[in-house]
Amino acid sequence: MADNLKGIGVLIRQLLKSFNSPDLPFELTIQSKVPSERGMGSSAATAVALVRGFFNLFEKPLTRSRLLALADVEEQITHGNPSGLDAATASSEAPIWFVKNQINEQIEFHSSDLFLVIADSGIKGKTSEAVSLVHNNVVTNSDVAVPLIDQLGTIADSAKDALASADKKQLGMLMNQSQHHLSKLGVSTDTLDDFCRIAVANNALGAKLTGSGLGGCMISLTDNQRDAQIISTKLRQAGATQTWIQSFENYEYSTGEAHDNLVN
Template identity: 70%
Template sequence: MKNKATGKSYAKIIWFGEHSVVYGKPAIAIPIYSVDVTATIQKITDGHQIHCRYFDGPIDELEENLLGVKTLISHLINLFGAQNVAFDLDIQSKLPAERGMGSSAATAIAIVRAFFAFFEVNLTRDQLLKLANIEEKITHGNPSGLDSATASSNMPIWFIKNEINEQIDFNLPTSSLVIADSGIKGKTSEAVSLVHNNIVDEPENAEPLIDHLGSIAETARDALATADDELLGELMNQSQHDLSRLGVSNRTLDTFCRVANDNHALGAKLTGSGLGGCVIALAKNQADAQQISTALRKAGATQTWIQSFKNYQFSTGEAHDNLVR
């Protein structure tokens, strides 16, 4: 057992396939290195303490809105037989909550990694995802697994619910993705219900949009393989058009997409459930990314981040997880 150990995870952004992924279509999601969660666990003399954005005190006193985290930590304590091991758990998160960036999954991933590092036990990716799912089931009811898969990855993820979860290798050395926070909380359940109702009430209009979003994700994977950033940008614009027709965009998100495209973005779209949350824009180079970021802030974005694709390191899925120290 170490005196102190740390686990890290990342925000996730859905690049292609939001909403259609619910209906068995593929999605592409990417980890955002600049927006991370760090969980640090260290020995103390007495008790089990936690410090985070929403709570500071004994783990046993965690409130109802953090039941998923409390249950996960209790499971880990039992897993390691650590009822009598006093520790302090500090969670530092750069993720804004309820923006479609996978905040709860990233927190769970970081906590699991920290515990395994603290007790000096190897952690496989399968173990990591199963343990993180303890928290996700309580927080989200029936999670797809996409958030945890991406938050724990060092590469973009190709995902089909209950079927495929694999990393994508690609090379876009000069391109970057700009992420802009609208400052509006995402409304996941409302957006999912809205799309479902559209499919039930107007299948002749909604179902082709879902099918097209799935086809876009397929084409995007091919474009990634050939480093065709121009096509990727066009596919983003097509996705935004389809998502708007499904009713999950709003005036702010539409404005951000227009502003990004007016400032040299190759394409722009909402990401996540919509009705709030974030917009993403593809930039051909770092200079364009900075211009897009500045323009989006002037248009009202509360925060922006730039993710360079040159930082991704491909791994085919090592036997043991490695974002711990």
């Protein structure tokens, strides 16, 4: 297996060992339209699918906590010190509010008329470098970095409320603020900054990088499909290697909790 699949290999061996079948012959095919190393949760989605697949193969029940613990085996190798956000999101059927080491809370989500435009910069994200960069900024320039990080937390809290109240203008403004702070922290790039400006100039409600930064993808928000298509075209013209348009339709939920129930 390629070096970028090292975590997958370790996960598979651990799964086979846990089922007392370390020498089981099998053929595994992975097909994914989610680009890797772009801040899109590709590795976590693959890990979640693998765990579910092997538990299905051995006809064993799988709890959510067990699923996330096993997916973390792969994520620890791929990302070093992952928060757990990607696996929790990839394995959830509903939008969630994620706080590390806490039970995932299903959030209210009443913005089904919105569209997300995703643009791939074509540059691999650099999670470990981004984490180190922010850490160094906190150590060497704490007067600037710490308030920015605190403000990003406040923005996340406000975005949760904006999703619940379907306040799309507020949500877009919060995305723009987040991107500004992320750029000041040094984890954005000129390309991602340009993509954000292009999106906003073409009627996006807001735009920001996604993932750890230093590459990867940008996401922008719009309230109609026509603007989404225009933004998508403009971003490809500006150098985006791929773009996707995702409707929020069918993603409307009321508050509940993601308990430790059996998962498919």
